[in-house]
Amino acid sequence: MGKNFFKTIITINEVDSTMDFSKKILTKVEPPFIVLADIQKKGRGQHGREWSSKKGGLWLTNVFKITNGIGLSTFFAIPIMRALRKYISDVQVKWPNDIFVSRKKLGGILVEIREDFAFVGIGLNVQNEIPNEIKDTAISLLDICKIGKRDLFNEIINQEEGLLPIFLKEGFKPFKEEYQNNLILLNKDIWIQTDTLINGKVIGVSDNGELLLKCGSEVITIINGTVKSF
Numbered sequence: 001m002g003k004n005f006f007k008t009i010i011t012i013n014e015v016d017s018t019m020d021f022s023k024k025i026l027t028k029v030e031p032p033f034i035v036l037a038d039i040q041k042k043g044r045g046q047h048g049r050e051w052s053s054k055k056g057g058l059w060l061t062n063v064f065k066i067t068n069g070i071g072l073s074t075f076f077a078i079p080i081m082r083a084l085r086k087y088i089s090d091v092q093v094k095w096p097n098d099i100f101v102s103r104k105k106l107g108g109i110l111v112e113i114r115e116d117f118a119f120v121g122i123g124l125n126v127q128n129e130i131p132n133e134i135k136d137t138a139i140s141l142l143d144i145c146k147i148g149k150r151d152l153f154n155e156i157i158n159q160e161e162g163l164l165p166i167f168l169k170e171g172f173k174p175f176k177e178e179y180q181n182n183l184i185l186l187n188k189d190i191w192i193q194t195d196t197l198i199n200g201k202v203i204g205v206s207d208n209g210e211l212l213l214k215c216g217s218e219v220i221t222i223i224n225g226t227v228k229s230f
């Protein structure tokens with residue numbers, strides 16, 4: 001393991017979603033592999049939301065074998081943040097794995113586990129325009145500086161190949177401190193939607209990447225949830 005972790009990189013022009021395409025080819029291509037698309041016609045985000053995936057953005061799915069997926073979705077923010085930092089400084093993560101630049105969402109990560117395989121989708125607005133209806137909350141690197149899409153892709157893969165073997169062996173814990181240092185929510189009073197709507201102050205994340213929320217004198221561990229306001 002280590003460098004050259006991914007055996008194959010499949011580049012395609014247009015696809016419905018790199019997530020579904022990766023699952024379809026799993027019987028034919030040996031993991032670990034990556035699928036990279038120029039355009040997605042039916043890109044999807046977390047919670048079944050639509051993910052606008054026009055030409056110029058980075059839309060990819062990483063496929064690899066996994067035995068324990070705990071902390072995987074929080075971990076994946078680390079190689080992406082490290083790669084982006086080669087070019088820009090103001091990069092943060094909103095729990096669990098939204099990538100923020102200048103307090104707006106630059107991209108996101110979608111983790112799906114099927115049998116022994118992880119499908120980790122990454123979507124980053126690089127040279128694509130942001131649709132008008134999400135301009136208040138989303139940002140593209142196009143608005144900040146000119147970064148070559150291929151250069152950024154290579155840097156992300158480079159970071160993933162260095163860090164993923166550590167995650168697969170040791171889990172999220174070795175990355176916890178770096179994650180917390182870049183957590184946009186740290187020390188903030190937030191509202192989060194779980195089974196119920198909860199309010200509290202973010203004090204960090206656990207060794208497994210769960211969000212730790214202080215509510216009065218209690219500390220609550222959040223495994224799944226959507227941050228509503230921060």
Ligand code: BTN
Binds near residue numbers: 017042047108121
């Ligand atoms: C989010 O909601 O923040 C996650 C967005 C994930 C988008 C990526 S783009 C590549 C891959 N294919 C998809 O259909 N979605 C993910």
